[in-house]
Amino acid sequence: MTGSDALLTTLRSVVTDGHVLTDHDAMAGYLTDWTGRWTGSADAVVRPRTTDEVAAIVSACADAGATLWLQGGNTGLVGGSVPPAAADNPAPRVVLSTSRMVDIDEVDTVGRCVGVQAGATIDQIDRAAGECGLAFPVDLASRESATAGGVVATNAGGVRMIRHGNTRRQVLGIEAVLADGRVLRRWTSLVKDNVGYDLPGLLAGSEGTLAVITRVLFRLVASPAETVVTVAAVRHVEDIFTLLDTMAERGLTVEAAEIMTEAGLDLVHDHGVRRPVAATAPFYTLIEVSGTGDIEEVVVGVLDEADVVDGVLEPGPARDLWASREQHTEAISRSSVTPVVKLDVSVPIRALPEALAELGAVADLVDHPCRPILFGHVGDGNIHVNLLDVPEDRVEELTGRVFGIVAANGGSISAEHGIGRAKVPWTGLGRSEVDLAAMRAIKAALDPDGRFNPGVIFG
Known part of the structure; x- marks a missing residue:
């Protein structure tokens, strides 16, 4: 029996x-x-049900010298939860x-808290909280699969970060299986x-490189x-800042x-979603607010006084x-002829106007197809850069151009989805050698054999 057979x-x-x-x-x-850009191979996919089963799996893999890739909803964008293609390592x-x-x-x-297993979706958690008159502070468009x-990893x-902060802020407790x-x-x-x-704060953002998260409080x-x-609809990004203030x-x-x-x-409308306003403008903002009294009256007053091209409002949740x-x-x-180059970045809020202008013009810097579509969270400077139709052999060069723009504007090459394997070559744009060495030391202490998610964050 081979090592793989015995492990299986x-x-x-x-x-x-x-x-x-x-x-x-x-x-x-x-x-x-999720992007279709990152594909690999494995000897097996194992699906445990309990923390004890995860511990037994990790122990068995340690005994067999196996490597483990940790996966939740597989909605990441940076190749962090799928193994690479088979290598020479047996x-x-x-x-x-x-x-x-x-x-x-x-x-x-x-206590306003709830314990959940790692595979519970954001939508399921929020629904459970909603039945008790509460809400889960993290909300994503991928809520039914993330x-x-x-989200902890x-x-x-x-979309709720402007109100409640990121996931790390929501973690009260954690249960995880270590590499041994x-x-x-x-x-x-x-x-x-x-x-x-x-x-718990250390494991938040660790991208599965330090431990297997099994439960979260x-x-x-x-x-x-x-x-x-x-x-x-607004003419300038600064008009959105004025609205929020x-x-x-x-x-x-x-x-x-x-x-x-x-x-x-326009792209969303072409795929069947009703345009929210009739007028056109360079930028659009969606803002959800809460308060007391006649909120609609207050919002109407703000829009009437502001320099907006057009506006519409509805009582929440306003799904349309x-x-x-x-x-x-x-x-x-659905619109790109090649896998979309998806780059989740952030810049200081004050730099958003310049950064959006430069990122929107990135197609002018290259001699190959490229359609930039930008959107994101204006309240925290997070821009989702999507580059459509880019030939595969030009992805790395174009990614470097985008990250150069972000770095020049004082931003980060990773706002939400982590480094994964996709952004490893550019980690030096956001972290010094001393910083990276400290992170490697933590990795070596908790996962000395490099068993968890090899190649993620550090390459």
Whole structure:
């Protein structure tokens, strides 16, 4: 019996035969990421149900010298959750999927928190919280497929970050399996607990390189009693800043603030989504606000006084208005003749006007097809750069140009989805050698054999 055969036998004894996939067709969905750009190979995909099963799997892989790629909803954009193509290294290669780990505990309505398994989706968590009059503070367009473990591993931000902060801020406790199979459990709903290092905070954003996250204790928040959503067409990015400042001055709380361009809105409209406003303009903003009193009257007053081309508003949740923003990703993917180059970046808010102008003109810098579609979270400087129709042999060069623009504007090459394997060559744009050395030391301490997600973050 070969090493791989012996490992597969052990894995089947842990999770039963039906949850150790080895057939090529059965594994295919786990070996290609959401963008379609990153595809690899593995000896098996294993789907545990409990933390104990994860611990047994990790221990078995350690004994067999196997490498593990950790995967949640597989909605990442940087190749961080799928293995690369087979290399010369003969070690067994296993994808560990948390897709069956979907339990959600009873909501603690007093402590405003809930424990969930890593495979529970953002939508499922929010629905459970909503049944108790609360809400999950993290919200993404991929809410029905993105998972708890995934958003923690990438420290996702999403559309509510302007109101509640990123995922790391929502993590009260964590349960994870270390590289040697031991279970780390830091689990408390205490508001103050300052004993030693913030290990949950360390695992948030670690991209599966330090441990297998199996359960998370999340903070919940009160749902706003009433919200209003407005979409406004504006001539300048600075006009959006003015809108946000004025709304705050009038006593409104900004729950979300998004930015779109005419090119993006046209593309979404071409794929069946109603345009929110009739007028056209270079930029559009979607803003959701909450407050007390007659919110609609306040918002109408702000729009009347502001320098907007056109505007519309609806009481929340205003799904039709939100569709103009949330359908961007699907419309973009369906429109490109090549896999979309998706670069999730951020710049200081003050630099947004210049950065958007430079990124929108990136096609003028190259002699090959390229259609830039930009959108994102205007309230935190996060821009989703999507480059359509780019020939595969020009992707790396164009990516470097985009990251150069971002760095020149004082930004980050990764805002939400992490580094994965896609952005490894450019980590020096955002981290010094001392910084990278400190991160490598942490990796070596927790995963000395480089078993988890090899090649991710560090290459």
